[in-house]
Amino acid sequence: MIEHGRGSGILSTRRPSRRRSWRRVAAGVAGVTLAGTALAACGTSSAGTGPVTLNYYLYPDTSSATSTAIDNCNAQSHGAYKISYQQLPQASDGQRQQLVRRLAAHDGSMDIMGLDVTWAPEFAQAGWIVPWTGTYKAQAQAGTLKAALQTATWKGQLVAVPANTNTQLLWYRSDLVPTPPTTWAQMIADAEQLAKEGKPHYIEIQGAQYEGATVWFNTMVASAGGSVLNATATAPTLGAPAVKALSIMKQLADSPAADPSLSVQMENQNRLQMEAGKAAFELNYPFVYPGMKSDNPKLFKVFKWAPYPQVIPGVPAKVTIGGIDLAVSAYSTHKNLAFQAALCLRDAQNQLIGATVGGVPPTIASLYTNPKLFPDYPMHAAILASLANASVRPQTPFYQVVSIDISHLISPPSGISPTGTEQSLVGQINNALASKGLVP
Template sequence: MHVRCRSKGTRWLRAFAVLPLLASTLAACGSDEGGGRPTLNWYNFPDDSGALQMAADRCSRASGGRYRISYNKLPRAADGQRQQMVRRLAAEDDSLDILGLDVTWAAEFAEARWIREWTGAAKRQATEGTLRVPLQTSTWKGKLYAVPYNTNTQLLWYRSDLVPTPPKTWSEMLDMARDLARQGKPHFVEIQGAQYEGLTVWFNTLINSAGGSILNPTATEPSLGPPAARAAGIMRELANSVAADPSLPNQMEDQNRLAMEAGVAAFEINYPFVYPSMRQNNPQLFKNFRWAPYPRVDADRPSRPTIGGIDLAISAYSRHPDLAFEAALCLRNRENQLTAALMGGLPPTLRALYDEPAFMKQYPFSREVLAALESASVRPITPAYQNVSIAVSHTLSPPSAIEPVSSVETIGDQIDDALRSEGVIP
């Protein structure tokens, strides 16, 4: 069942999705509190740190009684988050106001006319001081449809007791891993090799670092070409070398973290959450746990790691859009982004925060993160992204079976089919 809340006092049920949605939707329907203060429903990923609830409470107080923000937790898995919002927006559910979108969803939601464009003063405030690359994830056809709330990027993490000087390129890293293996020392390179979004991210980073891209600039056809074959070749080389963890075809970010903490690896490509985890779970290894820029494909060309994060969008069906835009800007302001960084480990999208002493103290790798973000790449911006990602991850799994030329041709053919679809997958 699906609930739709009406501002004129009528509330009616409409059969649409699955029963578990009913309870959460009913809870969200306290939209206008006794005579007047509207409730703005913010749907975002579940946050265990308390930073998101703190932001909602702060902004509710800062509104001076004009609105209250209710933080509603979406499912933990990104697929579940997207599915719940897609179903409810397709039914024109007006109990959704502020939407926490994965960085790959803005184009799809905008093309479906489920989210509102940011214009005027709200757009100026949203873009002022915001890092350039995260803003790309919020833009579709030259228009801004969301505002970056947080971002993320991968670094190279390594053990300085095994590798005094970190490698600059993939080739150097594999050579170092082979040398460590000959010495009988920990030598694995931990990276995401399972058949899921992380595998697409690995390929996207490599192809962009090689000077190419998955799609052309207008997102109308695949680009790929020699840079894609180069990227696929690096993935295959690692997977068939001694550097590959035997569990590579099944590994995601958390399995990489655990392997590094267990002491079986020398290198790890992962997000900054691994730093506090290593400090807590293996203090001895933490003494030698270091970080460096994401490895390059070519020594003379910078790496372009793929960014992640969440963008805040305003539902096309919100009954209080002006207040929702105002509230979204508050939720991602300097104070709330700093809190999210310090409490939740979410790198900010405001450039000025990278000079904030409290942030720099907790993130000793903040300069490397900022440098990565300033040269970063984004995943293909297209309403058909879900299909594009599936084409990449399914074709390149397992990495040891990649045939660079034919695998890239297969990806190109499947992307052609994906781009001819409408992009909205239930």
């Protein structure tokens, strides 16, 4: 399972990231499953002598970024609190399930939680997390990217604070395509011409039946000027933009530009095909850059990046972002300290560590002009530009079902019938929002 924010998506109930760093993407797609320690860590926060213990529930970070941030914050608290890292399962659905079980039981040992960018509406609607107000809200918003804040907002309230984010770029081979295409039409035409010349020509993108396909569709709809849901998340608003998006997805699937395995491909498979020299283009997250550098140094010399292709010529694409938002549990007995610790965990110092050590792009805009970021993110300007014009996944407490419905109707992409699929999507999403019908 791939996680949103650390990359992109869900397989069953959900990297993203989503949700994720390039290291975690590679681990996730390889099927690594780590046993979470959260269920065993049932101790409550201590209010006796000495610092208060704040339990911090987050995905397993295989880098040292999270532990370093925790050490920094513990030191900066001057004895007020001590953060205890409670690792959730590796798979995103397991993470959510464990959090939901604890919150439904009003577990008072929960203080801070790392939420996938799609969970905030569900958790806020259920009353499981506390809105950010006053000084804490002002500090959370200061200098934070607008789209990242949108992922942490529900019904006009800031209910979490963005800790990291992610976005896709167009990656291409400059030896095959000296000038990168700016639109989907140009990219498909370039790929078809390369195919005629007998050269590597595939366009790698996520077409499997999981959330990666939902993210692709959401990006295309937003880039066509539409949205999946209305502003109040009460009804689908697909229409002409969705039909246009579906038409392009179908066009790719029926073109020689499509990888023959498009219908089963996820982010890591896309990366591997590009590294193997079989593709000319790849729509993917920045984790592919260090992957290419280490796995194919020769091809790395011609491995370049550009903005995500436009759906409407002249109108920048609105790429769907991923990431992790930090929320304070409604059942924490130390909420003020939890807010303070959450702000510390995602401050500029720790987000820079998260980016350079953990591989997850920051949500604080000023960090993209910090020279310390440049060696690991030479594409920092392109990432910032994409994030500044980003879209977010459909915001609804029923996101899990909505996403599954979308992915099942648009995958395989070759089975798309633009008008008919759009109508089916409207019906399925209406059922999901009304809690009717069966999950495919």
